[in-house]
Amino acid sequence: MSIEKQQKKHSISAAKMNGIILRYIGLLFGTVIFIMPFLWMLRTALMQYHQIQITPIVWIPSPVEFKNFSEALSRMNFMLLLRNTLVITGFTIVGQILSCSIVAFGFARLKFPLRDFLFALLISTMMLPAMVTEIPRFILFRHFNWIDTFYPLIIPAFFSSPFFVFLLRQFFLTLPFSLDEAARIDGASTWRIFWQIILPLSKPVMATVVIFSFIWTWNDFWGPLIYLRSEDMQTLQLGLQVFQGVHQTETNLLMAASLVVIIPILAIYVFFQKYFTEGIVMSGMKS
Numbered sequence: 001m002s003i004e005k006q007q008k009k010h011s012i013s014a015a016k017m018n019g020i021i022l023r024y025i026g027l028l029f030g031t032v033i034f035i036m037p038f039l040w041m042l043r044t045a046l047m048q049y050h051q052i053q054i055t056p057i058v059w060i061p062s063p064v065e066f067k068n069f070s071e072a073l074s075r076m077n078f079m080l081l082l083r084n085t086l087v088i089t090g091f092t093i094v095g096q097i098l099s100c101s102i103v104a105f106g107f108a109r110l111k112f113p114l115r116d117f118l119f120a121l122l123i124s125t126m127m128l129p130a131m132v133t134e135i136p137r138f139i140l141f142r143h144f145n146w147i148d149t150f151y152p153l154i155i156p157a158f159f160s161s162p163f164f165v166f167l168l169r170q171f172f173l174t175l176p177f178s179l180d181e182a183a184r185i186d187g188a189s190t191w192r193i194f195w196q197i198i199l200p201l202s203k204p205v206m207a208t209v210v211i212f213s214f215i216w217t218w219n220d221f222w223g224p225l226i227y228l229r230s231e232d233m234q235t236l237q238l239g240l241q242v243f244q245g246v247h248q249t250e251t252n253l254l255m256a257a258s259l260v261v262i263i264p265i266l267a268i269y270v271f272f273q274k275y276f277t278e279g280i281v282m283s284g285m286k287s
Contacts, residue, residue: 045069045256052251065252072257075247080232081239088153088224088235089217095157096164096213097206103160104168105194109180119169126162130222138226148229153220157213164209171205172198207272214268236261 044052045068046061106112107119141152175198183193199206221237228234234242240261247253 041255041259044252045259047252049250049252068252068256069260072243072247072253073260075253076239076243076257078236078239078257078260081234081236084150084233085218085235085237088150089214091150091154092157092217093210093213095154096161096209099158099160100164100168100209101199101202101206102194104165104172105198107165108169108172109177109193109198110190122162123166134226141227147227148233149227150233152227153217153223164212167208168202168205171202175201211268211272215265218265 043059043061046064046066047058047068048061048063048065051058051061103122107115137152137156141147144151146152146155179197180193183197188196219237220235221241224235224238228238240257243257244254
């Protein structure tokens with residue numbers, strides 16, 4: 001019997017080991033597939049133009065042309081585009097954090113009539129296609145004389161986003177309600193509970209909101225295309241599109257400019273990855 005048990009244990013451990021190996025092989029294969037476009041972009045950005053046309057394909061640039069980056073950025077007026085994009089992105093993130101956290105706090109920690117119905121109504125607006133509301137929004141912003149300003153791209157963030165409200169509410173529900181009760185016994189107001197207790201404990205989900213908001217605003221092409229008319233008001237995405245139209249054949253410069261534009265997205269995800277994962281997991285624990 002002991003020999004049979006040992007054989008079973010060995011077979012089970014071997015099966016587990018094979019499963020782990022296959023899992024890692026699959027992850028490695030998926031990683032290679034997803035990282036290949038980025039490596040191809042980096043390789044092209046560091047090449048001379050004539051090397052790109054050579055067959056068979058040259059995989060490693062020789063010599064490495066770092067001047068492609070400076071030349072591409074100087075041609076597309078990068079600093080102006082970066083400033084405009086940072087202004088829009090920064091104010092949008094601040095607006096989303098302030099408005100969504102306040103709304104989510106009300107739905108998660110306060111009791112009032114029709115609370116669940118109003119929350120369901122808010123979430124149902126996520127089913128509306130963006131194109132359905134775009135025309136009324138454009139007419140409204142034109143009435144305010146906000147066309148060719150940053151206001152149409154920033155002000156809506158201060159009226160909350162249903163998706164972020166949902167994420168924040170779900171996270172707030174995981175926090176013990178005994179914290180609120182203890183604070184009220186000590187004389188804390190609702191605002192003080194929100195500001196000094198709930199928000200400091202919500203760093204993971206706040207990081208999630210920051211990452212999503214940053215990526216969506218940084219990559220936004222549709223909004224700036226509709227509302228921004230002047231050349232000095234353009235964002236990086238608009239500038240990159242114009243650059244692509246003018247320098248479409250100069251692939252090395254185009255890849256260099258594209259690489260610089262996506263680096264901040266990669267950087268912010270790397271720095272906030274821990275909080276991002278924790279915020280996503282915790283937001284789905286309680287309904």
